[in-house]
Amino acid sequence: MERVQGLIKEQRDFFLSGETLTYAFRKQQLKKLKAMLKNYESQIYQALKTDLNKSKHETLTTELGFLYTEIDFALKNLKSWMEDEKVDAPLTHKGTKNYIMSEPYGVTLIISPWNYPLQLALAPAIGAIAAGNTVILKPSEFTETMSGLFTEMIIATFDHRYFAVVEGDKAISEQLVKQPVDYIFFTGSSNVGKIIMRQASEHLTPVTLELGGKSPAIINQDAEIDLAAKRIVWGKFTNAGQTCVAPDYLYVHEKAKPKLFKAMKKYIKSLYGKKPLKNEDYVHIVNENHFNRLQAFLTNGIIVHGGSVNTDKNSIEPTILDKVTWEDPIMQEEIFGPLLPVLTFSKLDDVISTLKQMDKPLALYYFGENERDQETVLQQLSFGGGCINDTLYHLANPNLPFGGVGNSGMGGYHGKYGFDTFSHKKSIMKQTTKFDIPLRYPRSKIAHSLV
Ligand code: NAD
Numbered sequence: 409m410e411r412v413q414g415l416i417k418e419q420r421d422f423f424l425s426g427e428t429l430t431y432a433f434r435k436q437q438l439k440k441l442k443a444m445l446k447n448y449e450s451q452i453y454q455a456l457k458t459d460l461n462k463s464k465h466e467t468l469t470t471e472l473g474f475l476y477t478e479i480d481f482a483l484k485n486l487k488s489w490m491e492d493e494k495v496d497a498p499l500t501h502k503g504t505k506n507y508i509m510s511e512p513y514g515v516t517l518i519i520s521p522w523n524y525p526l527q528l529a530l531a532p533a534i535g536a537i538a539a540g541n542t543v544i545l546k547p548s549e550f551t552e553t554m555s556g557l558f559t560e561m562i563i564a565t566f567d568h569r570y571f572a573v574v575e576g577d578k579a580i581s582e583q584l585v586k587q588p589v590d591y592i593f594f595t596g597s598s599n600v601g602k603i604i605m606r607q608a609s610e611h612l613t614p615v616t617l618e619l620g621g622k623s624p625a626i627i628n629q630d631a632e633i634d635l636a637a638k639r640i641v642w643g644k645f646t647n648a649g650q651t652c653v654a655p656d657y658l659y660v661h662e663k664a665k666p667k668l669f670k671a672m673k674k675y676i677k678s679l680y681g682k683k684p685l686k687n688e689d690y691v692h693i694v695n696e697n698h699f700n701r702l703q704a705f706l707t708n709g710i711i712v713h714g715g716s717v718n719t720d721k722n723s724i725e726p727t728i729l730d731k732v733t734w735e736d737p738i739m740q741e742e743i744f745g746p747l748l749p750v751l752t753f754s755k756l757d758d759v760i761s762t763l764k765q766m767d768k769p770l771a772l773y774y775f776g777e778n779e780r781d782q783e784t785v786l787q788q789l790s791f792g793g794g795c796i797n798d799t800l801y802h803l804a805n806p807n808l809p810f811g812g813v814g815n816s817g818m819g820g821y822h823g824k825y826g827f828d829t830f831s832h833k834k835s836i837m838k839q840t841t842k843f844d845i846p847l848r849y850p851r852s853k854i855a856h857s858l859v
Pocket residue numbers: 519520521522523524528546547548549576577578581582585595596597598600601603604617618619620621651652742744770812817
C-alpha cells in the first residue's frame with residue numbers, strides 16, 4: 409500500500425503543478441490514448457480472445473470502435489466544453505458577471521469490471537482526461553490478460569504521475585478506495601457499489617456508480633415482431649449476455665409469444681449458428697463460478713430453445729426459458745449470461761404496476777407501435793435509460809448520458825456528460841466596483857421601506 413500512497417502523492421503533486429489544466433495538454437493526452445489503442449490493436453484482440461473468447465468483430469464494435477468514437481467526439485468538442493458558461497442574474501445582481509467554471513477534481517480512481525474490460529476502463533478515463541484530472545485505473549482481475557496489457561500499454565504511453573494502472577483483486581481495490589483520492593468512478597455490481605460509497609464517505613470523496621440490475625424488455629402485441637426478435641437476440645446474446653444493459657428477461661404479450669419465439673429461434677441460428685457451442689466466435693462465460701451459477705438456472709421454467717453447455721469452455725448456448733415466475737431463482741438476481749427467461753402478460757397496466765415494485769433497472773426496452781403505450785411506459789417507469797423498439801443502442805450515442813438510477817447507480821457519462829462528471833462546477837460572480845446597491849445592507853432606506 410505504500411506504493412499506492414506514493415503514487416497518489418506523485419499524482420497529486422503533478423496535478424497541483426497545473427500541467428493538466430491547459431487545452432493543449434488535454435488534447436495531446438487524448439490523442440496519445442487513441443494512438444495507443446491503434447498501436448496495440450492486435451494485442452487487444454488477442455487479449456480479449458484469451459479472456460472471454462471475444463471475436464475481432466465484437467471487440468471492434470463494442471470496445472475499440474466505441475472508444476475511438478468517444479475520443480474523436482471529445483477532441484472535436486473539448487474546447488467548447490472547457491469554456492466558462494455564462495449565466496443570467498436577477499435584478500438584485502445588476503452590474504455583475506456570472507459564470508460557471510469547469511474545474512478538474514484532481515486525482516481520480518477508476519475501478520472497472522470484466523465484461524467489457526477495455527471499454528469500461530477507458531471510456532471513463534476519456535472523461536477524466538478531457539476534464540483535466542490525473543487517472544489511476546484498477547482493471548478487473550477476472551480478465552487478467554487484458555489487465556496485464558493495460559499495465560504494458562499505459563506505462564509505454566503515459567507518465568505514471570498522470571495515468572497509472574494498479575492491477576489486483578478485491579483486496580487491492582479495497583485498499584485503493586480507502587485512500588484520499590479526489591473522485592471515484594466505479595463500474596460493477598450494486599453490492600460492491602454500496603461498499604465503495606461507504607468507503608468514499610470517509611473522505612467525502614464524490615462518486616459515480618455505474619451498476620447493474622434486471623433490465624426488462626417488454627414486447628406488446630402491436631410490435632414489429634420479427635425485427636423485435638432480431639434486436640432482442642442481438643442485445644441479449646452479444647458477449648454471451650454478459651452486458652450490463654442486456655435485456656435480462658422478457659415480458660411478452662400472450663398473443664405475440666408464439667411468433668416471437670419462432671423468430672427468436674430463427675435469429676439465434678442465423679447470428680450464432682446452428683451449434684453456437686461449436687461457433688469459434690461465441691463468447692465464453694468469464695469463469696467457472698459464474699458458469700456454475702448460470703448452469704443452476706437451467707432448471708427454472710421450461711427450456712424452449714438451447715440449454716446445452718460446454719463445461720470445458722465455460723460456455724452456455726443461447727437459451728430461452730418459458731413459464732418462468734417471479735419466484736424462480738433466475739428472477740431473484742441479475743442473470744448476466746445467455747439465459748433469457750420469459751414472463752407473459754395480457755394487459756400492459758399489469759406489467760407497469762409489477763415493474764413499479766421492482767428496483768429501478770439500468771435499462772428498459774419497449775417494443776410496440778402505439779405511441780400512447782410507448783409514452784405510458786416512459787412516463788410511468790423509472791430506469792437508467794433505454795430504447796423504444798431496440799436494445800443496447802442508446803448507449804452508443806455520445807449525446808445521451810449513460811447511467812443508472814436508484815439501485816442501478818448514480819451519475820452518468822459518455823460525451824460531454826463524461827467531461828461534466830469529472831468536473832467540479834465552480835460558480836463565480838464578478839461584482840462591479842462602479843456602484844453598490846444598498847438593498848442588502850441593514851438600515852438602508854430601501855430595506856427599511858420594504859419592512
Ligand atoms: P464487481 O462489482 O464484482 O467488480 C467490479 C470491480 O470492483 C472489480 O475491479 C473488482 O476488483 C472490484 N471490487 C470487487 N469487490 C470490491 C470491494 N469490496 N471493494 C472495492 N473494489 C471491489 O463486478 P463485476 O463482476 O466485475 O461486473 C459485473 C457487474 O457489473 C454486474 O452487476 C453488471 O451489471 C455491472 N456492470 C455495470 C455496468 C454499467 O455501466 N452500469 C457496466 C458493466 C457491468
